[in-house]
Amino acid sequence: MIVITLYSMPESPGNVRTSWWALFWEVLARNLKMSIATVDPEGRLLSLYNHPYPASQSQKNSPLMAAFNNFYSKLPGKFAHREEGQLVFNPLGLPEGMARLEDGSFLILGGCLEERDPQRLDKLLEKLDKLEAPARDQFWAEMPLVTPEKLKEYLSRVVDLYNSLQRYHSSSGTAELLSAVENLDRLISLTFNPEHFELSATLELIATFIVAVAGGGGAFAFTCEYPGKSLTLWSGEHAHVVEELADIWKTLCRTKEPAKSFADLAWKMIEAELDLTFQGVYRMHNGATVYLGFIGKERPYLRKVLAALVKKAAVALGVSSLFRVFQHRWGLVFNSIMHGIIVTDNRGTILMMNQAAKQFFCDYGVKVPAAGQKITACGFGRQIEEAVCIAARSNRSFMQKRSAIGEGDSLAHLRWDVVPLLREDGCSAGAVLVFNDITEPVKLHLEIQDWERLATAGEIAAGLAHEIRNPLATAKAAIQLARMVKDPPKQEELLNKLERELDRLNDILTNFLNISKPMPEKKLEPVNLNQVLNELLFLLNSEALLNEIDLEINFFSGKPLVVLGSSGSLKQVFLNIARNAIEAMTNGGKLSISTSLQNGCVHVTFQDNGPGIPEEYMATITKPFFTTKPGGTGLGLSISSSIVKMMGGELIIKSALGEGTTVNICLPVYEDKA
Amino acid sequence: MKRVDVVIIDDDEGIRWVLQQTLEMGNFSCVAVNNAIQGINTVMNCHPRLAIVDIKLGAVNGFKVARMIRQIYDDVKILFMTGYKEAITEPIEVDNVVGVLEKPFDVEELLQLVAKTISRGSV
Numbered sequence: 001m002i003v004i005t006l007y008s009m010p011e012s013p014g015n016v017r018t019s020w021w022a023l024f025w026e027v028l029a030r031n032l033k034m035s036i037a038t039v040d041p042e043g044r045l046l047s048l049y050n051h052p053y054p055a056s057q058s059q060k061n062s063p064l065m066a067a068f069n070n071f072y073s074k075l076p077g078k079f080a081h082r083e084e085g086q087l088v089f090n091p092l093g094l095p096e097g098m099a100r101l102e103d104g105s106f107l108i109l110g111g112c113l114e115e116r117d118p119q120r121l122d123k124l125l126e127k128l129d130k131l132e133a134p135a136r137d138q139f140w141a142e143m144p145l146v147t148p149e150k151l152k153e154y155l156s157r158v159v160d161l162y163n164s165l166q167r168y169h170s171s172s173g174t175a176e177l178l179s180a181v182e183n184l185d186r187l188i189s190l191t192f193n194p195e196h197f198e199l200s201a202t203l204e205l206i207a208t209f210i211v212a213v214a215g216g217g218g219a220f221a222f223t224c225e226y227p228g229k230s231l232t233l234w235s236g237e238h239a240h241v242v243e244e245l246a247d248i249w250k251t252l253c254r255t256k257e258p259a260k261s262f263a264d265l266a267w268k269m270i271e272a273e274l275d276l277t278f279q280g281v282y283r284m285h286n287g288a289t290v291y292l293g294f295i296g297k298e299r300p301y302l303r304k305v306l307a308a309l310v311k312k313a314a315v316a317l318g319v320s321s322l323f324r325v326f327q328h329r330w331g332l333v334f335n336s337i338m339h340g341i342i343v344t345d346n347r348g349t350i351l352m353m354n355q356a357a358k359q360f361f362c363d364y365g366v367k368v369p370a371a372g373q374k375i376t377a378c379g380f381g382r383q384i385e386e387a388v389c390i391a392a393r394s395n396r397s398f399m400q401k402r403s404a405i406g407e408g409d410s411l412a413h414l415r416w417d418v419v420p421l422l423r424e425d426g427c428s429a430g431a432v433l434v435f436n437d438i439t440e441p442v443k444l445h446l447e448i449q450d451w452e453r454l455a456t457a458g459e460i461a462a463g464l465a466h467e468i469r470n471p472l473a474t475a476k477a478a479i480q481l482a483r484m485v486k487d488p489p490k491q492e493e494l495l496n497k498l499e500r501e502l503d504r505l506n507d508i509l510t511n512f513l514n515i516s517k518p519m520p521e522k523k524l525e526p527v528n529l530n531q532v533l534n535e536l537l538f539l540l541n542s543e544a545l546l547n548e549i550d551l552e553i554n555f556f557s558g559k560p561l562v563v564l565g566s567s568g569s570l571k572q573v574f575l576n577i578a579r580n581a582i583e584a585m586t587n588g589g590k591l592s593i594s595t596s597l598q599n600g601c602v603h604v605t606f607q608d609n610g611p612g613i614p615e616e617y618m619a620t621i622t623k624p625f626f627t628t629k630p631g632g633t634g635l636g637l638s639i640s641s642s643i644v645k646m647m648g649g650e651l652i653i654k655s656a657l658g659e660g661t662t663v664n665i666c667l668p669v670y671e672d673k674a
Numbered sequence: 675m676k677r678v679d680v681v682i683i684d685d686d687e688g689i690r691w692v693l694q695q696t697l698e699m700g701n702f703s704c705v706a707v708n709n710a711i712q713g714i715n716t717v718m719n720c721h722p723r724l725a726i727v728d729i730k731l732g733a734v735n736g737f738k739v740a741r742m743i744r745q746i747y748d749d750v751k752i753l754f755m756t757g758y759k760e761a762i763t764e765p766i767e768v769d770n771v772v773g774v775l776e777k778p779f780d781v782e783e784l785l786q787l788v789a790k791t792i793s794r795g796s797v
Contacts, residue, residue: 466730469757473777474688480781481695494695501688632685 022047023236027208031191031201032154033144035096035111041104043073051111051143064131067091075106087148092127095148097155102163109155115145115427121346121393145423157187165212177213177301181308184209188312192319199223199320203233203290206309206316210294211236213305217276217296218242222262223317224253225288238295241270249291259289270295281306283314290317340437343421345430346392348375348385360437364410375433380414381405384433387418391431395420402438413442467508467625467633471501511635512624524647526670529561529595529602532570540578540593548588556595561602563667565647573643573651576636577606577663583629584610584661601649601666608662613655621653678720679792682706683713683739684728684755689777693726693784700785702792710734717743722750723792726775729756737766744769751791755779 029036029049038046050068071091075098078088087095087110096110113120146154161183168176188202203221210219218236222245248265252258259282270278279302280293290313292306334341340357344350350371361368361378369377375388380403387398398418405412416435420428475498482494533555544551581591589609596603613621620626622641627634637651644651649667679702682693690706697704705720707713710731717725725743729736740752751770757777766774772791775784 466757469777470686470689473757473779474686474692476778477692477696477781481692481699484699484781497688497691504688 021212024208024212025049027201027204028158031198031205032109032158033112034109034154035090036158037072037108038101039072039075039106039108041076041106043076045069045072046105048072062132064091064133067131072108075108087151091131093123095146095151097151099155099159101159101166103166107155107159107162109158110146110151111143112146112151113143115147115150115423145427145429154187154190157183157190161187168213169215172300174301177305180209180213181305184309185312188316192316197319197323199316200233202316203313206292206313207233207236210292210302210305210309211296214294214296214299214302217294219292219294220245221313222246222249222291222293223288223313224249224258224291225317225321236296238274238276241274241276241295244269245293257289259284259291262291266293279303279306281310283310285314285318286321288317288321290314338436340433340435342375342378342433342435343430344375344388344392344433346428348389348392348431349373350375350377351430357435360412360435363437364406364412366410379405380433380435384414384416384418384435387416388431388433391418391420392428395422395426395428411439412437413439464508464512464625468505471504471508475501475505508633508635511633511639524564524566526562526672527565527567527570529563529570529604529667530555531560532567533574533593533595533604536571536574536578539575540582543579543582544591547582547585549582549585550588550590552590552592554592554594556597556602558597561595561597562670562672563602563647563649564670565667569643569646573640573665574604574606576640577665580636581606581608581610581661581663584608589660597669598666600669602669604665604667606663607660609660612657612659612661613653614657618653618655622651676703676720678703678705678722680704680724680726680788681713681716681720681722682726683708683710683716683731683736684726685709685731686728689728689755696781696784697788700788702788710739713739714742714746717750718746721747724751724753724772724788726753726755729754729774730758740771753787753791 025036025038025047026049029051033051035049035051037048037050040046048068068091075088086098088098088108090096090111092111094111095114096108098106098108101107113124117123161180164176164180164183167173168180184206188205191197191202203223207219207221211217216237218238218241220242221233245262245266248269249258249262252262252265255261263280263282266280267278270276274295276295277298278293278295280291281303282289282291290310292310292313294302294306334352335355337354338356340354340360342350342353342357350369350373352371353369358368366379376385378384383401383403384405387401390396391398397420398416401416401418403414403416405414414435415438416433418431418433421430421432423429478494478498478501482491482498485491485494537553541551543549578591578593585591585608591606591608594605594607596605617626617628622637623634624638625634626638637653641651644665644667647667649665652664652666653661654664655661680697682690682697682704684690684693684706685708687708690708694704694706705716705722707716711734713725713727713731725740727736727739727743731739736754740754743750743752748770751772753772754766754774755777756774759774759776773787775787
């Protein structure tokens with residue numbers, strides 16, 4: 001990150017605004033991941049650290065910077081009409097907290113995304129485009145989300161810290177110093193959350209605070225977490241000295257207790273050679289060491305300040321290692337999951353992916369997309385990409401979806417879920433894609449389907465042969481007989497028979513073709529089911545009467561039951577099922593036909609109290625050519641079933657031996673959208 | 675009931691009709707029925723010399739019918755009929771079976787077979 005600190009140093013005495021103040025603001029802004037500006041009472045910008053936008057000299061005259069300068073210059077005037085701590089909105093529409101400092105200048109802190117505003121990103125991007133902001137995508141990526149309450153809390157902590165430091169500088173009193181330390185402590189505590197926390201930023205803030213308290217000089221914070229792993233930071237002057245000290249620290253880090261020997265070496269090097277004072281304190285925490293040091297002019301109470309701060313630094317170290325352990329453990333869990341997991345932010349940029357996801361790309365010989373690339377780099381296809389983008393921006397989930405991606409050898413079948421990465425307030429901060437490679441099971445399933453298709457084809461062939469050979473045999477015999485008989489009326493009779501059998505052959509073929517292609521001639525249209533059934537009643541009544549069947553009708557009388565279908569085909573279905581029931585009840589019985597409306601589906605139910613269907617027939621009952629009826633073709637239920645499926649419905653048969661059979665046809669209700 | 679030469683058990687109306695025509699032309703007396711139960715009853719009542727039984731007869735197949743006929747009269751010859759010989763998976767382990775007639779059949783061959791069977795049976 002490039003940081004250009006814009007500050008002016010007014011000559012007026014008593015206003016302590018030296019270079020280390022600019023450093024203080026810069027470090028504070030980086031720590032809070034917010035923009036911090038100070039403006040003098042006349043509206044002149046004293047310092048600005050614009051997070052996360054790198055403000056460089058070339059951008060000084062850009063529309064963006066012009067808008068910001070205009071904004072800051074009008075602040076003092078605006079502030080007269082506002083209450084303390086009220087929020088203002090900067091040229092990017094982002095909330096800023098504003099407060100008057102004790103020295104008369106203004107502090108403006110914020111410029112982060114409003115956590116509760118779901119449209120925050122769109123608004124920001126729109127403004128960025130309008131202001132011709134370069135590298136616009138950097139903006140939102142590094143911005144924390146805050147609520148107005150949280151922003152006000154940060155503001156008051158920063159104001160307290162600044163004011164107490166200023167008071168200490170004007171009075172040099174112990175009470176003011178302790179109050180400043182206390183205020184720093186409270187500010188740092190605010191940043192102890194997994195989303196915000198960065199050990200280096202916290203230590204840098206502490207070092208900067210030491211320099212600010214001392215009114216100059218240099219300060220450093222060295223840590224040693226594991227042998228060989230160290231973190232070195234410094235703030236303020238005497239960079240070359242600190243660099244030498246850092247080298248010493250790095251060497252000593254490999255020893256068991258680096259702090260003791262370090263103090264001796266540092267003291268000798270600095271006090272003996274540089275005529276500067278050196279003060280240092282260290283603290284150990286769970287085997288890790290943090291060393292805070294100061295190089296500069298002797299100051300009273302500095303040792304006490306260091307002692308107080310090193311405690312906080314040690315806590316920060318503890319927090320850091322805790323987060324690291326958590327991350328490590330969580331990483332183990334994350335990578336142990338067999339499903340591929342890809343986490344994106346709310347712009348569809350990949351943040352992380354687990355081992356299973358990486359393995360998936362390797363398996364298909366695809367380059368593993370890196371964190372920071374867009375989700376589109378995964379080549380998952382539009383369906384998944386759109387789901388990720390929608391989930392990342394709203395809180396919609398996509399569960400149990402399936403997609404086929406790629407082609408040829410690299411064709412993969414995925415079962416996937418996309419869920420939004422929800423924050424505490426319910427807004428989406430990104431998306432989590434969980435996927436499972438089901439290519440092998442799908443291939444197996446397709447193979448099994450092929451086998452089943454072949455087996456069914458075999459059954460159909462057998463049924464077809466049987467059905468066709470009957471009329472064929474009759475026809476052939478009729479021809480032979482016609483040749484043999486000399487009697488013309490007999491010949492005529494045989495020829496009539498021949499013609500009827502040829503018609504029958506044609507009917508069988510027509511029916512057979514209808515199974516695979518039901519209703520080729522008709523388009524689906526809205527059909528009133530009760531009306532269709534009423535038209536059939538005349539026919540059914542007479543058949544029921546002939547077969548001594550008691551027909552009971554119970555039709556739904558609420559709104560019309562309209563489905564999308566073809567009335568002719570539906571009549572065929574209802575007639576087939578009703579006739580099956582009537583023919584099954586050879587000794588009479590009861591057939592009740594009812595319609596009802598349940599869960600957006602129309603149900604037509606045929607219930608008989610016939611002998612029922614033996615269980616071994618249930619699986620094959622809707623297959624073509626299955627019949628137990630003498631003279632039956634075995635096509636009725638099969639055709640009925642495929643007609644109902646065509647209309648998006650389902651035909652369900654339940655039967656109990658000795659009790660009867662219930663056939664339920666459910667069809668989705670047609671909603672007129674016009 | 676009067677004894678007949680042949681009982682035909684087939685669920686297909688066309689087949690029954692044409693078999694009756696054929697057999698009558700060959701001067702054989704016959705009765706045709708369309709299901710297994712009626713078939714058994716008719717065989718019992720008419721004690722035919724030959725029963726022509728379709729193998730595919732709905733719930734009760736032709737083999738079962740033949741076994742039951744055999745239990746009633748052990749001198750009734752059986753001629754099976756099928757439209758799909760390839761589908762016969764169980765071995766035909768019924769006595770008195772004179773053959774399997776494949777549809778479509780030849781009228782003259784059928785008549786010869788019936789004549790042969792009945793005359794042999796009457797010897």
